[in-house]
Amino acid sequence: MSEPSQDEERELTLSLYIDGELDAARRQEVEEKLRSDPAWKAEYEALTDSDKRVSKVVQDSWHDPEFTGRVMDRITKQNLPPAPEWAGSPSFTKPLPPTSSASPLRDKRMRLLVSLAAAASLSLFGVTLWFLFGNRRPVSNPLPQVLASADPESVRLEMDLSRFSGYVAGNVYLGQTVTVKAETACVKWSDGTRLWLRQDAKVRALGARSLEVDKGVFLIDVARGTQPFILKLADESQIQVLGTRFEVEAKETSTRIRVLEGHVRRSGGKAVTGVDARGGEEITADLQVRAIDPREILISWADLAATPKAAAIGLPSAFAAPWPQLGGTPGHAGVTPLAGPAGLAATRFIPFPAAGGGAAEESTQYAPAVVGAGSRVFVLRRAGTGKMQLYGLDLEDKGDAAWKPCGEPLPGNAQNPPVITARGLVVAGASGNIVQAWDPDKGAVAWKKDVESSVYALCAAYDGNVYCSTYQRMIVLDGNGEKAWAYPNIKDVQAPVSIAPDGTALVMARDGKSALLDRDGKLIEMLNWEAAAAEQIFWPPVLAVRALAGRRRPADPGRYRGAREGRQPPALRRGQEHALPPERGRRQA
Amino acid sequence: MVDERPFDRKVYRARPTTRRLRSGPYIRYPDAQLVVLTAKGDTDAYNELVERFQNAARNRALSVVSDFQAAEDIAQDAFIKAYNALKDLEDPNKFAGWFLTIVHHTALDYVRARREGMSLETMKEQGFEAPRETRGEQIEKLEEREEDLRVLDALQDLRDDYREIIILKHVEELSYKEIADRLGMSVSAVGEKLSRVRALLKRRLEKKRVPGKAESEGIQAEEA
Numbered sequence: 001m002s003e004p005s006q007d008e009e010r011e012l013t014l015s016l017y018i019d020g021e022l023d024a025a026r027r028q029e030v031e032e033k034l035r036s037d038p039a040w041k042a043e044y045e046a047l048t049d050s051d052k053r054v055s056k057v058v059q060d061s062w063h064d065p066e067f068t069g070r071v072m073d074r075i076t077k078q079n080l081p082p083a084p085e086w087a088g089s090p091s092f093t094k095p096l097p098p099t100s101s102a103s104p105l106r107d108k109r110m111r112l113l114v115s116l117a118a119a120a121s122l123s124l125f126g127v128t129l130w131f132l133f134g135n136r137r138p139v140s141n142p143l144p145q146v147l148a149s150a151d152p153e154s155v156r157l158e159m160d161l162s163r164f165s166g167y168v169a170g171n172v173y174l175g176q177t178v179t180v181k182a183e184t185a186c187v188k189w190s191d192g193t194r195l196w197l198r199q200d201a202k203v204r205a206l207g208a209r210s211l212e213v214d215k216g217v218f219l220i221d222v223a224r225g226t227q228p229f230i231l232k233l234a235d236e237s238q239i240q241v242l243g244t245r246f247e248v249e250a251k252e253t254s255t256r257i258r259v260l261e262g263h264v265r266r267s268g269g270k271a272v273t274g275v276d277a278r279g280g281e282e283i284t285a286d287l288q289v290r291a292i293d294p295r296e297i298l299i300s301w302a303d304l305a306a307t308p309k310a311a312a313i314g315l316p317s318a319f320a321a322p323w324p325q326l327g328g329t330p331g332h333a334g335v336t337p338l339a340g341p342a343g344l345a346a347t348r349f350i351p352f353p354a355a356g357g358g359a360a361e362e363s364t365q366y367a368p369a370v371v372g373a374g375s376r377v378f379v380l381r382r383a384g385t386g387k388m389q390l391y392g393l394d395l396e397d398k399g400d401a402a403w404k405p406c407g408e409p410l411p412g413n414a415q416n417p418p419v420i421t422a423r424g425l426v427v428a429g430a431s432g433n434i435v436q437a438w439d440p441d442k443g444a445v446a447w448k449k450d451v452e453s454s455v456y457a458l459c460a461a462y463d464g465n466v467y468c469s470t471y472q473r474m475i476v477l478d479g480n481g482e483k484a485w486a487y488p489n490i491k492d493v494q495a496p497v498s499i500a501p502d503g504t505a506l507v508m509a510r511d512g513k514s515a516l517l518d519r520d521g522k523l524i525e526m527l528n529w530e531a532a533a534a535e536q537i538f539w540p541p542v543l544a545v546r547a548l549a550g551r552r553r554p555a556d557p558g559r560y561r562g563a564r565e566g567r568q569p570p571a572l573r574r575g576q577e578h579a580l581p582p583e584r585g586r587r588q589a
Numbered sequence: 590m591v592d593e594r595p596f597d598r599k600v601y602r603a604r605p606t607t608r609r610l611r612s613g614p615y616i617r618y619p620d621a622q623l624v625v626l627t628a629k630g631d632t633d634a635y636n637e638l639v640e641r642f643q644n645a646a647r648n649r650a651l652s653v654v655s656d657f658q659a660a661e662d663i664a665q666d667a668f669i670k671a672y673n674a675l676k677d678l679e680d681p682n683k684f685a686g687w688f689l690t691i692v693h694h695t696a697l698d699y700v701r702a703r704r705e706g707m708s709l710e711t712m713k714e715q716g717f718e719a720p721r722e723t724r725g726e727q728i729e730k731l732e733e734r735e736e737d738l739r740v741l742d743a744l745q746d747l748r749d750d751y752r753e754i755i756i757l758k759h760v761e762e763l764s765y766k767e768i769a770d771r772l773g774m775s776v777s778a779v780g781e782k783l784s785r786v787r788a789l790l791k792r793r794l795e796k797k798r799v800p801g802k803a804e805s806e807g808i809q810a811e812e813a
Contacts, residue, residue: 015784
């Protein structure tokens with residue numbers, strides 16, 4: 001054993017001195033050294049300082065495990081969980097009993113999408129509530145945290161947590177009202193519940209699973225928990241949610257609830273006895289239940305998915321669903337479930353300008369027009385030989401409405417319409433390899449990209465990406481026109497892709513060869529559908545979106561049915577699965 | 590039942606210490622959060638509260654009954670009462686004061702039931718109210734708490750025998766001789782061991798100490 005060093009000797013001596021274990025002579029020596037030697041003095045001070053801190057903590061932190069064990073045994077034997085009022089009303093701890101409904105859901109594993117809108121003032125606000133079918137683990141840290149917000153603008157979020165204090169991870173100060181100025185703020189609970197808020201949104205957390213809705217537009221993604229989630233509205237009614245998704249639009253004097261999937265009950269206020277609604281149903285302001293198309297809710301939140309930062313916060317995957325495919329663009333989805341106008345009557349005729357000032361060239365290759373956001377309409381038409389021109393029209397220009405060219409002509413021909421991204425860019429492509437994005441707000445080209453292959457069709461996704469079906473490959477451009485990814489093993493893709501809500505894309509070549517790709521362009525599965533020479537694929541397949549009707553399983557990208565040219569795809573009916581798995585190696589019947 | 594006085598060194602000399610330093614993930618949680626978690630059915634959170642407040646409960650009870658075993662029983666009863674009465678606690682932040690009030694009343698009930706000769710008039714009915722803290726005090730408290738957690742971390746990193754000797758020295762306040770008897774060591778070995786532990790802790794705490802505001806993850810000062 002080695003001899004102790006000088007430092008160790010000093011440490012030992014000082015330790016004995018601190019504990020009063022030195023005899024009188026040694027004690028005097030040490031005291032002399034403390035007066036004359038700075039090293040001794042510094043060491044002494046460091047040791048006593050550390051010792052005091054340790055002593056304090058040890059005295060505060062020790063416990064008798066036997067005592068603790070006895071207490072916990074008694075509590076366990078009681079089997080009596082406390083239920084303080086501030087954690088939620090005990091009357092909502094029981095699940096909703098089954099009630100009769102006009103359209104009972106067949107699939108028990110259901111999700112409801114309900115958007116909740118509450119308004120404290122006379123103005124109307126929309127609130128979207130979306131409950132994911134999360135796991136059942138108990139909440140370990142029920143306190144919310146505010147994540148990094150998106151671009152700071154004038155959005156104000158006030159979250160009053162004064163009744164809910166304690167430890168929090170993140171940027172939220174508990175026990176007070178928090179104001180966050182952001183374009184899109186997100187508050188996240190550790191149990192997975194998330195809340196995105198728009199400008200002037202105001203919500204008050206009453207507890208871990210309880211919110212008081214004051215005003216504003218917000219989307220709530222509530223994780224399934226051991227207790228139901230309660231929303232209290234301004235009209236003193238409340239909504240009990242048990243892992244469902246529904247939309248509530250609450251005004252000061254009326255509330256509307258729209259259910260995408262699942263089951264929700266409105267009670268209190270005027271709905272004294274309780275009114276139930278299930279997927280595809282709405283509880284109107286006067287407490288009537290009627291059928292609706294819930295997909296409109298997704299459209300109103302499409303811009304969230306297109307904002308990179310907001311998307312980085314983490315959005316429910318259904319919001320990555322393609323737009324305008326779910327919005328019902330007939331050219332892509334084949335049919336729109338959205339209610340159209342009661343009657344159609346031509347009101348105005350606005351001719352196209354002629355190329356070069358002459359008579360408009362007739363063309364049999366008009367691509368259908370696409371209606372953009374608001375009142376703007378865009379169309380891609382031939383403008384001379386081997387050129388396509390994007391034209392735009394603002395229907396609100398009543399006096400001098402005229403088609404105006406948007407950007408420079410694109411080389412080549414185009415047989416598919418332009419698409420409008422969630423951010424409002426109008427993107428067009430033609431066989432001359434160029435894809436161009438037009439910004440109607442700025443009246444200028446946003447970007448232009450040479451994809452090095454003939455562009456046959458485009459599809460705009462919720463996340464702002466544009467899927468370009470080209471001769472050589474499938475290529476995806478991001479919102480800035482940069483290449484996100486490319487998949488080269490499918491060629492001569494004439495049809496736009498079909499994108500499922502989870503981002504899975506079905507790419508179908510003219511000869512029927514198809515590939516399922518994930519959102520990053522990785523192959524999920526190759527589907528070998530064959531097409532005879534006389535039957536070629538020019539239109540996208542129709543997706544039966546199972547995520548809406550049933551539980552989404554990550555390993556199952558869904559089932560699809562291809563639509564041959566000339567065939568009308570079947571109407572999508574809620575609650576029914578009408579898509580069949582493709583038969584490999586054989587033609588689709 | 591043997592009347593065991595707290596810190597009676599003659600009594601404790603022959604017994605190994607049963608005391609332990611608190612450990613586990615819940616030691617970092619403030620009282621209020623533990624209360625909230627308990628309300629959700631998390632008994633581990635209440636376990637931490639019991640470990641955290643048992644000394645205070647014993648001492649509070651001792652101030653009334655002067656009997657260690659009785660103080661233990663009172664403290665136990667108070668914990669059970671507090672658990673069952675959590676719904677009456679309006680503000681989880683006030684758990685400490687509220688709980689010690691329960692302890693005090695439980696102790697008074699014990700005395701009344703046993704008629705120990707103390708008249709009600711001579712007993713001081715002291716309410717226990719948590720003082721309102723200023724913002725500065727709140728921040729200071731958080732800093733202190735953060736500092737305590739660092740020290741606790743350093744203690745948790747010690748070997749079991751090092752930790753035990755620290756408890757014997759600082760909690761049971763035994764002399765070197767008594768520690769030596771308890772652990773079956775020589776007095777000089779006790780001195781050397783304590784010196785080593787002290788030096789080790791000093792070095793660890795010197796590295797970990799961060800001056801200034803408490804900026805540990807998740808702990809934020811409350812605004813006024």
